[in-house]
Amino acid sequence: MKIRVKVNGRWYESDVEPRTLLAYWLREDLKLTGTHIGCDTTSCGACTVLLDGKAVKSCTVLAVQANGREVMTVEGLERNGQLHPLQSAFWECHALQCGYCTPGMLMASYALLQENPNPTEEEIREGLSGNICRCTGYMNIVKAVQTAARKMSGESQEALEEVAANGASAD
Amino acid sequence: MALRQTELRPMGKPVGRKEDPRLIRGKGRYVDDVMLPNMLYLCLVRSPYAHARIRRIDTSAALAAPGVKLVLTGEDLAQMNIDWMPTLAGDRQMVLARDKVLFQYQEVAAVVAETRAQAEDAAQLIEVDYEPLPVVVDPFKALEPDAPIVREDREQKSNHIWHWEAGDREETDALFREAPIVVKQQVRFPRVHPSPLEPCGCVADYDSARSKLTFYVTSQAPHVHRTVLAMVTGFPEHQIQVISPDVGGGFGNKVPVYPGYVCAIAASLKLGVPVKWIETRTENITSTHFARDFHMTAEIAAREDGKVLALRVKTIADHGAFDAAANPTKFPAGLFSIVTGSYDFKAAHVEVDGVFTNKPPGGVAYRCSFRVTEASYLIERTMDILARRLNMDPAELRLRNFIRKEQFPYRSPTGWVYDSGDYEKTLKLALERIGYEELRKEQAEKRARGELMGIGISTFTEIVGAGPAHTFDIVGIKMFDSAQIRVHPTGKVIARLGVRHQGQGHETTFAQIIAEELGLSVDDVLIEEGDTDTAPYGLGTYASRSTPTAGGAAALCARRIREKARKIASHLLEVSEDDVVWDGTAFSVKGLPGRSVTMKDVAFAAYTNVPEGIEPGLEATYYYNPPNLTFPNGAYIAVVDIDKGTGAVKVRRFLAVDDCGNVINPMIVEGQVHGGVTEGFAIAFMQDIPYDADGNCLAPNWMDYLVPTALDTPRWETDRTVTPSPHHPIGAKGVGESPNVGSPAAFVNAVVDALAPLGVEHIDMPIYPWKVWRILREHGVTE
Ligand code: FES
Ligand code: FES
Numbered sequence: 001m002k003i004r005v006k007v008n009g010r011w012y013e014s015d016v017e018p019r020t021l022l023a024y025w026l027r028e029d030l031k032l033t034g035t036h037i038g039c040d041t042t043s044c045g046a047c048t049v050l051l052d053g054k055a056v057k058s059c060t061v062l063a064v065q066a067n068g069r070e071v072m073t074v075e076g077l078e079r080n081g082q083l084h085p086l087q088s089a090f091w092e093c094h095a096l097q098c099g100y101c102t103p104g105m106l107m108a109s110y111a112l113l114q115e116n117p118n119p120t121e122e123e124i125r126e127g128l129s130g131n132i133c134r135c136t137g138y139m140n141i142v143k144a145v146q147t148a149a150r151k152m153s154g155e156s157q158e159a160l161e162e163v164a165a166n167g168a169s170a171d
Numbered sequence: 172m173a174l175r176q177t178e179l180r181p182m183g184k185p186v187g188r189k190e191d192p193r194l195i196r197g198k199g200r201y202v203d204d205v206m207l208p209n210m211l212y213l214c215l216v217r218s219p220y221a222h223a224r225i226r227r228i229d230t231s232a233a234l235a236a237p238g239v240k241l242v243l244t245g246e247d248l249a250q251m252n253i254d255w256m257p258t259l260a261g262d263r264q265m266v267l268a269r270d271k272v273l274f275q276y277q278e279v280a281a282v283v284a285e286t287r288a289q290a291e292d293a294a295q296l297i298e299v300d301y302e303p304l305p306v307v308v309d310p311f312k313a314l315e316p317d318a319p320i321v322r323e324d325r326e327q328k329s330n331h332i333w334h335w336e337a338g339d340r341e342e343t344d345a346l347f348r349e350a351p352i353v354v355k356q357q358v359r360f361p362r363v364h365p366s367p368l369e370p371c372g373c374v375a376d377y378d379s380a381r382s383k384l385t386f387y388v389t390s391q392a393p394h395v396h397r398t399v400l401a402m403v404t405g406f407p408e409h410q411i412q413v414i415s416p417d418v419g420g421g422f423g424n425k426v427p428v429y430p431g432y433v434c435a436i437a438a439s440l441k442l443g444v445p446v447k448w449i450e451t452r453t454e455n456i457t458s459t460h461f462a463r464d465f466h467m468t469a470e471i472a473a474r475e476d477g478k479v480l481a482l483r484v485k486t487i488a489d490h491g492a493f494d495a496a497a498n499p500t501k502f503p504a505g506l507f508s509i510v511t512g513s514y515d516f517k518a519a520h521v522e523v524d525g526v527f528t529n530k531p532p533g534g535v536a537y538r539c540s541f542r543v544t545e546a547s548y549l550i551e552r553t554m555d556i557l558a559r560r561l562n563m564d565p566a567e568l569r570l571r572n573f574i575r576k577e578q579f580p581y582r583s584p585t586g587w588v589y590d591s592g593d594y595e596k597t598l599k600l601a602l603e604r605i606g607y608e609e610l611r612k613e614q615a616e617k618r619a620r621g622e623l624m625g626i627g628i629s630t631f632t633e634i635v636g637a638g639p640a641h642t643f644d645i646v647g648i649k650m651f652d653s654a655q656i657r658v659h660p661t662g663k664v665i666a667r668l669g670v671r672h673q674g675q676g677h678e679t680t681f682a683q684i685i686a687e688e689l690g691l692s693v694d695d696v697l698i699e700e701g702d703t704d705t706a707p708y709g710l711g712t713y714a715s716r717s718t719p720t721a722g723g724a725a726a727l728c729a730r731r732i733r734e735k736a737r738k739i740a741s742h743l744l745e746v747s748e749d750d751v752v753w754d755g756t757a758f759s760v761k762g763l764p765g766r767s768v769t770m771k772d773v774a775f776a777a778y779t780n781v782p783e784g785i786e787p788g789l790e791a792t793y794y795y796n797p798p799n800l801t802f803p804n805g806a807y808i809a810v811v812d813i814d815k816g817t818g819a820v821k822v823r824r825f826l827a828v829d830d831c832g833n834v835i836n837p838m839i840v841e842g843q844v845h846g847g848v849t850e851g852f853a854i855a856f857m858q859d860i861p862y863d864a865d866g867n868c869l870a871p872n873w874m875d876y877l878v879p880t881a882l883d884t885p886r887w888e889t890d891r892t893v894t895p896s897p898h899h900p901i902g903a904k905g906v907g908e909s910p911n912v913g914s915p916a917a918f919v920n921a922v923v924d925a926l927a928p929l930g931v932e933h934i935d936m937p938i939y940p941w942k943v944w945r946i947l948r949e950h951g952v953t954e
Contacts, residue, residue, distance in 0.1 A: 034196070036201070043872075074196070091188070091192070092187065100369045102197075125881040132880060134422070137849035139887060
């Protein structure tokens, strides 16, 4: 089946078997190997990506279901050589060890902060409860998400001020 | 918050990790990310039966399926002489089963096809005609005379593998005869699985034109893998390059060589193209090696004042169908004889019997130095039982029995020489930080109101860092480790080590060690591990051995470089070598601190201005054979509340005070403790892999074998004391496994403490809510 999917801002066209899972299509056809696979029961969230802005486990979505839609993977977080605040917070807070869960954690955290820019610790733990980490014990992941949330609200504050000073840009 | 990597003197500082920039960008390279031209995929066919004769295997339909290039059975491998392979415990294991299968999910055939999906489809088409045989899953039943024999290939027609003992039986028996107090408890450490987030897998790439086999594998021990693969396949070792790329967690699961690896290599040798095998999570839990499964009985003989006298332990170890426990050769039960723990017993006697059953092979050291987790759990649990019997506070009982600080180096009754420790200080810090006395008061008040609150203590001693080589080897290879350092003309360093990290942060911590020794910054030092073509030989990363062994090698190798650098510095400073002093960042002239040269100056001179009589260049290799093991220790305290309605246990607080000697990077140490306690928590409360009477695995995936999420996991508190190891080059001891070794007993002790008013003395792990609920109901406790 032919599909057309926008991934990290760019349209890709592909001919896929109907049973191809989105995770494998991203990894093997587009070579976006940041999306990982850790289980066969939709338990671990290592494969989490955004589909039209919502976090999904890409091992449990067919590539054809993404046809005409927009996917964002961990490779899409960095903009113009600048790490996303979540990425830098994960680094600063030592929120990763082996790093295998990290792409999924980052994408789940991204979706969480989109919905709730200022989550409590409990809300973060709940929001990430579909993602398993075998290394960190989660404490530093929670801390990183809190740190990123603060950075992002600070930044949007700055952005607001900039808009006030210079007028909105047409993006 | 992590520090920048450009500072000098980085030792002991929370330097941010060098491995993170690629991993947070999704640019790590794990084994499944290795995609080579013309690569094929391998899928294994597994047995549905736990014990069955194989009458016939029909591969014709699979061979005719789309995309299929090759099907392998045990017969095919027998023709290549690789139908069996050695295990790391001196036994052998079938690669693909021939005459009979010995456990459910055992590897029976391999299908190689152009795509993953085609390989999986074709695997379904392989028809195996099985004749089911009687199954034995219980290791005690396996020892009965009429039990079905699991291993008919052995000369010995029984399921008993070996008997092993340590300590002094007579002295122990004598002390028991006279002791006024004896407590005894049976304790099971359940069968669990390391389950790193990345499952096992490999890509075998045989290039016939170059006669070279490149083997990408998610391995904790790439050099040992290369040697074993050379032995199994007969392929010359120097023509095998094992590359362990980024590893997504290991915890002991990625030490052994698995049948899938041998099949992928066999297929690549036959087809001349790369072949990838990546296991599913289900395959990971059901076939690549499990951990623990120890059935233990402990007895302590003591005086009435609580002073312990002797310890007696008997254990049945369920090893499954093959003895593949990954233990040093002379230690079939690993370092289990550390079971006297932190206490000054006069005598001890320990016996372990290994048993075959129709279950997957293993007994790997899951975040554990070869059975020390079982040992530590057993002694910490039994000490609490003794405290209860004596009606003594468990902290007080421990304080009375600790090996005292002035007794180090301390020879244990089973023969270990503990390097250092200050157990009293560590426990007292923990008691104070958690507010022990107030907690006991609160508990007394709650008990008076019928509420269930418990406090559990574990004051464990670890034994890590195998070597020394005179005592330890794996398949004959001595357990040393190595480092090689090259200082380039501009003073930038590349260092390679024989270990292989899986998240422990070696790229940062080993850079810290070397930068500290050479007066450089962490940024100046690049660490590489995992490529057998470039790294010096080493035994790998497991059993908390990297810092004790390779960390020692890194420090001593850097000192070797510094010694040569001193000679060059004396030439540059135009003074005799005796007048050159090293202040940690530069060489200067004694008494003239202004006249100095840095390591960068020296490095440049080593290539551009070498003094007469000195070999050019600046590099060194060091093979470090540690003189002894190191003995990290800690005091952990858990506080729990139990819901009488549901039996659910809530961990209210958990404090881990660790003494791992000198700390290289406190941020990484804390991260290791968080992770290890989380695994200990999971083992205490939610993990077991049970089998039914027919040998069917009842927890084959992450729906049934539970791993904790952020929501399940409590918050951890940490602190530390520092008692350096006197024999380690930088006084470090290792920490990765301590939290996993020490924490299960603290959790269980806390739950039992909460239920003590009901007369409960012991509950076996995992402490599921239903177990507590049933105990409460049995004792007439309702909401
Ligand atoms: S791979 Fe585990 S949830 Fe998708
Ligand atoms: S960092 Fe290893 S699984 Fe999360």
